[in-house]
Amino acid sequence: MSHNHFIGKLLGIKDKNIKVDEDNWLKEDVRNGLRCKIISATLTYIPKACKCCGCVNAGSIVKNGTKLTHPLLLDMAGCPTYLELKKQRFLCRECGQTFIAETTMVKKRCHISNDVKHSIAVQGTCNISEKDIAREHRVSNNTVKRVFGAFYNTFRQTYTYLPENLAIDEFKSVKSADGAMSLIICDSDSHRIFDVLEDRRNKSITDYFLRFSQEQRAKVKTVVVDLYGPYQKLFQALFPQAELIIDRFHIVTQVNRALNMARIGFMNTLKKANDLKAKRDYRKLKKYWKLILKKEELLNGTEYRYHRLFKGMVTERGIIDYILSLDEGLRLNYNAYQTIVFTVTHRKPDLFRSFIHEKQRGLSAKMDQALKTFRQSERAIVNALSYDYSNGLVEGINNKIKVIKRTAYGYRNFSNFRNRIFIEYKLLEIKTVA
Numbered sequence: 001m002s003h004n005h006f007i008g009k010l011l012g013i014k015d016k017n018i019k020v021d022e023d024n025w026l027k028e029d030v031r032n033g034l035r036c037k038i039i040s041a042t043l044t045y046i047p048k049a050c051k052c053c054g055c056v057n058a059g060s061i062v063k064n065g066t067k068l069t070h071p072l073l074l075d076m077a078g079c080p081t082y083l084e085l086k087k088q089r090f091l092c093r094e095c096g097q098t099f100i101a102e103t104t105m106v107k108k109r110c111h112i113s114n115d116v117k118h119s120i121a122v123q124g125t126c127n128i129s130e131k132d133i134a135r136e137h138r139v140s141n142n143t144v145k146r147v148f149g150a151f152y153n154t155f156r157q158t159y160t161y162l163p164e165n166l167a168i169d170e171f172k173s174v175k176s177a178d179g180a181m182s183l184i185i186c187d188s189d190s191h192r193i194f195d196v197l198e199d200r201r202n203k204s205i206t207d208y209f210l211r212f213s214q215e216q217r218a219k220v221k222t223v224v225v226d227l228y229g230p231y232q233k234l235f236q237a238l239f240p241q242a243e244l245i246i247d248r249f250h251i252v253t254q255v256n257r258a259l260n261m262a263r264i265g266f267m268n269t270l271k272k273a274n275d276l277k278a279k280r281d282y283r284k285l286k287k288y289w290k291l292i293l294k295k296e297e298l299l300n301g302t303e304y305r306y307h308r309l310f311k312g313m314v315t316e317r318g319i320i321d322y323i324l325s326l327d328e329g330l331r332l333n334y335n336a337y338q339t340i341v342f343t344v345t346h347r348k349p350d351l352f353r354s355f356i357h358e359k360q361r362g363l364s365a366k367m368d369q370a371l372k373t374f375r376q377s378e379r380a381i382v383n384a385l386s387y388d389y390s391n392g393l394v395e396g397i398n399n400k401i402k403v404i405k406r407t408a409y410g411y412r413n414f415s416n417f418r419n420r421i422f423i424e425y426k427l428l429e430i431k432t433v434a
C-alpha cells in the first residue's frame, strides 16, 4: 500500500472516498499568526443518483471540476492542522444542475471536521471551561455551545420512576435562577444524581414531586434531608410512607457551634477581668479550641508534651481537665457536646433519646436551642442513628457543582449550568454522529 494510505490512517480519515494526494501532500503556512500544517486530499466517487432530481446514475452524471474546502482537523504535533480537501463537483445531464460530493468526515457547509466536534463533546465531561475547550480546539465559544447542544440531549425528567432512597440537599445557584438556592436530588443507593431543581422553595418542590404518581411516591422508603425544619414537614407530606433521616453531620454541627459559642462567651468574660491569670487562661482557650472539640475518647492521657502556655509537660487530657476546671458552665456544655457526639458516632439511639429528654441545667441558650431542635425532629434524628444513609454523597456532589460553576466563571443560564452538571457526571449519552 502506498504511504498516502497510512497518512490517511494517521489523520483518522475513515472515508474511503478521500485520498491523500500523492505529491506535495503537506504544506506549511501561517494563519492567524500561527504556523499550521495543510494536508492536501481529494474527495471523489461515482454517485449512485443525482442529489437534485434524484434520477439514478446510468452514465448521465459526469464529473464537473472541484470545489476547494479547508476543514479544520485535530492538532498535529502541536500545530493547527487543516485538510485542503478538493471536493468533486458533479453535473447531472438529466436536470442540468450541479452538486458537490459529500463525506462523513465533515458536514455539508461546515468548516469543522466531525472528529474535532467529537473531541469537544468528550472534553465536556472534564472540568474545563467552555472557553478553554474552544481555545484548545481553535474554534469559537459559540461553536462549543452548539456542539454540546448537538451531541447531548437536554436532560428531561420522565416522571415515571423514583429511587427508593433519596438524598436531598441545596446549593447556591446562578443569579438568573428563580430563587437563590437550587435543589439537588440523589439516589442514595446508586450514588447518582437523580435531578437538579432550579428552585428550592416549597411550592416548586411540591409541584415537581406531585408530577410523580402517588404509587411511585409511596414506594420511597427513606429521604435524607438537612435539619432545616420546613423541609421535614414538606417531604413527610410528599412521601407519606418514607422515613425521614437527618444527616448526621448536621446534628454534630449544631452542638459543635453551640459549644464554640459557649467557649467564646467565657473567653469574653475573661477578657474583661484585669489580672494576669485570666489573660493566660484566655490564651489557652483560644489556642486549644480544636482540642475542646475533639472526641473525648480520642484524647491522649499518657503522652506528655511540652506546651508553652502551661510552661511544662502536659497531656491532652490534662489540658482539657484544666480548661474545664475554669468554668462550670463550660464544663456542662462540654459534657452535653461530648454525649451527643458519642451517641452519633457509636449509633446509640436510645442513649441519644434519653439524653435530649433529660432535664439539663446550666447549658448555654444556644445548646438548649440545639437540644430543643433535636426534640422537635426526634424521629428523623433517631433514624439517622439507625440507618446507614447519610448526606455525605450529596455534599460531595455539591462540592463538585461549586467547582463546575467556578471553572466556568459562573453560568448565566440555569439550564446550561444544569446540563453541564449532567454532562460532567456522564449522565447524558454522547451521540456519535451529530
Ligand SMILES: [Zn+2]
Pocket (backbone or CB within 6 Å): 050, 051, 052, 053, 054, 055, 092, 093, 094, 095, 096, 097
Ligand atoms: Zn439531476
